Amino acid sequence: MSDHNSKLFVLGVIFLIGGFPLSLVVINLIQSSFFQPESFLIFSAQKSSYFIFTGSLLLLLLGVGLIINKNSKVIMGFGVIVFSAAIVFLFLSFYNYTYFDEKGIHINKTFSFNEVFYSWDKVESVTQLNKNGQPSKIEFKFDTNNDMFLYSIDSKWFSKRTEFNQLVRDHNIEFGFRDLE
Incomplete structure (x- = not known):
């Protein structure tokens, strides 16, 4: 395993373990800053938003891993697609709420x-x-x-x-x- 692959693997494990707790903090912070109205009775993120956020982090990491692969332009291109999809999913996790x-x-x-x-x-x-x-x-x-x-x-x-x-x-x-x- 090359040096950058081992670093990406360690980062992946960290995102997998820490992604869900991180999602609780980040999603609540983003939603309270940008989506929460001034007056409401109950505002809550749907549970799926936390899973989408965590999955997005892993997809981002996969996309970066594929992009930095210098062996094939096809793999790098696929990495750009994966990275782009991860960004969309990341934003979707913020838009997932009920109030x-x-x-x-x-x-x-x-x-x-x-x-x-x-x-x-x-x-x-x-x-x-x-x-x-x-x-x-x-x-x-x-x-x-x-x-x-x-x-x-x-x-x-x-x-x-x-x-x-x-x-x-x-x-x-x-x-x-x-x-x-």
């Missing part, structure tokens, strides 16, 4: 740069899905095209649970519970 405010639900799903907005009057029902007796997800059903969205409950939701439930009641939205098996 709730007085107006409604703002969702930016995985692999999209466009936020989808549902006003509270478009929400038909909200169902809390419980796993082993504990809240796990919130299912939103909308009155447009049978759209549905599953929100994975996190600590941010738990800290604002009372306010969230009040917001749902204030908009006369059907609220229920269902156990997952």
